Amino acid sequence: MSTKIGIAFVKGGIIPASILKKDKDVHVAPHEAIEVPAAYGKHLIDDKFAYAKAVEKVAKSGKKESAAPEMSVDIANQIAAAEKAVADAEAKLAAAGDEVAKAAATLELDEAAAVLKKLKS
Numbered sequence: 001m002s003t004k005i006g007i008a009f010v011k012g013g014i015i016p017a018s019i020l021k022k023d024k025d026v027h028v029a030p031h032e033a034i035e036v037p038a039a040y041g042k043h044l045i046d047d048k049f050a051y052a053k054a055v056e057k058v059a060k061s062g063k064k065e066s067a068a069p070e071m072s073v074d075i076a077n078q079i080a081a082a083e084k085a086v087a088d089a090e091a092k093l094a095a096a097g098d099e100v101a102k103a104a105a106t107l108e109l110d111e112a113a114a115v116l117k118k119l120k121s
Contacts, residue, residue: 005041008033008053010111051081075119082116
């Protein structure tokens with residue numbers, strides 16, 4: 001199993017310097033892929049701050065043919081993750097008891113649906 005995974009934040013985020021073993025915190029734009037330690041990345045994904053996203057690496061030589069299938073698998077994984085996020089948000093909305101919880105769940109559902117729509121287009 002890999003010790004690092006690629007993630008992207010839904011609304012952007014800051015990775016602490018200690019996580020990436022750098023001098024300064026790393027600011028990440030929304031939907032920009034970044035490679036982080038697997039445990040930290042899974043924590044962010046489980047808490048719905050981020051979703052799995054492959055980090056595009058520059059091809060060294062003539063391997064463009066093999067890159068296309070990887071991209072389609074990556075996109076399929078992203079779409080599956082986005083569909084799960086939409087389903088989770090719908091479940092939260094259905095379980096929401098008060099107006100504040102319903103508003104928060106509706107916002108989360110709208111954001112998840114927007115990400116899914118973007119991936120499918």
